[in-house]
Amino acid sequence: MTPGLPPVRIRVRLFAMQRETAGMRELRVEVPLGATVDDAWSAVVEVVPALAPGRASLRFAVNGSYADPDTALNDGDEVACIPPVSGGSEEDPGRRILEVRDTPFPADLASELERRLATDRDGGVVTFVGRTRATPGTPAPGQEAEAARHAGRDVEALEYEAFEPMAVSILGQIADEIEASWGVRRLAIVHRTGPVPLGETSVIVVAAAPHRDAAFAAARYAIDETKARAPIWKAERFTDGQVWIGHPARTEAMDSG
Numbered sequence: 001m002t003p004g005l006p007p008v009r010i011r012v013r014l015f016a017m018q019r020e021t022a023g024m025r026e027l028r029v030e031v032p033l034g035a036t037v038d039d040a041w042s043a044v045v046e047v048v049p050a051l052a053p054g055r056a057s058l059r060f061a062v063n064g065s066y067a068d069p070d071t072a073l074n075d076g077d078e079v080a081c082i083p084p085v086s087g088g089s090e091e092d093p094g095r096r097i098l099e100v101r102d103t104p105f106p107a108d109l110a111s112e113l114e115r116r117l118a119t120d121r122d123g124g125v126v127t128f129v130g131r132t133r134a135t136p137g138t139p140a141p142g143q144e145a146e147a148a149r150h151a152g153r154d155v156e157a158l159e160y161e162a163f164e165p166m167a168v169s170i171l172g173q174i175a176d177e178i179e180a181s182w183g184v185r186r187l188a189i190v191h192r193t194g195p196v197p198l199g200e201t202s203v204i205v206v207a208a209a210p211h212r213d214a215a216f217a218a219a220r221y222a223i224d225e226t227k228a229r230a231p232i233w234k235a236e237r238f239t240d241g242q243v244w245i246g247h248p249a250r251t252e253a254m255d256s257g
Helices: 016-022 037-047 049-057 109-117 144-149 164-182 212-229
Strands: 008-013 026-031 059-062 065-067 078-082 089-092 096-101 124-131 157-162 186-192 194-197 201-209 232-238 241-245
Touching (some): 016 232, 037 049, 037 059, 096 109, 109 124, 124 212, 164 212, 186 212
Parallel strands (some): 008 078
Antiparallel strands (some): 008 026, 059 065, 089 096, 124 201, 157 232, 232 241
């Protein structure tokens, strides 16, 4: 710290594999005036050295928005450490349904979302349903050894965790991008958190539009961008352990050009 200057006090939130490694969901650190997100991360590693190997695959958010490591911090800021992502509620009835739910989905949820969104002007309604499958996915960076320990076994369930306020905000950005690119204004993205047993639904996307091409494009973009950007994490559960799945979060929209 610089003598005579008060420190900058930062709240740092940890999720998924970082939370498990640290054994805590958040911690408070002090950094010098003018410090950056990267400086805050260094302060965290001083407290929990075991987190250091995960730095290459981390992304960061400051006060709920993705931020570069060289972003300057102010006293009282919240820094979220975003580990590789898998793949609250904000609702505008009849136009957008963007939710993160911590309870099992009703069996008729996809049909309900279609009924709520589609109008007589919509010639195409495309629905994507993501379910828990038995075959494992790609382990997140740092999870390779644990994945090898479960090689050849079937997944028994998934466990989802989310930074909910930021996740819903990102879903809203994705919906804005879809409207700008394809003119699709009626869209649902609903994602589960918590345990999701084998064969059950973890995410539903519904896109309603006058023409099928736009509806297909919107639904595909919605699920791809949700998996790439939303701070939602997935762990595959086995009898004697679990493996976190995913890739480093993409902090910007995919370049469709």
